Amino acid sequence: MSLELILQALSSPFSVLVLYLLDKYGEMKLTDILIHLGFSKYKAVRKAVLLLAEVGLVRIAVKKITPRVNAWTIRITDRGKRIVEAIKSIV
Helix, strand or coil: CHHHHHHHHHHHHHHHHHHHHHHHHCCCEEEHHHHHHHCCCCCCCHHHHHHHCCCCCEEEEEEECCCCEEEEEEEEEEEHHHHHHHHHHCC
C-alpha cells in the first residue's frame, strides 16, 4: 500500500477520530461510532470508514439484517493501531 493512499485516507474528515475510537473500544458497529460523532455526520463517517478499509487500516464485516439493512462491525488492524499509537505519542 502506498504512503500517498494512506495519507489521503487519514486526511478524510473523521478518519483519525474513527481510528482513535476503534483503538479505544476494539470493535464497534457503525452506529456506535455515529453515537460518538453524531448521526448527522453519517455520510462523512461512512466514507472515512470505507477509505480506511481500502488502505487496510480497518476491517469491515457486514452482516445482513434484512434485505435492505446491513450491520457493519468494524475492527482496527495492526497497521491502524500503530498509526494511532504514533499519533498519541506526539500529542
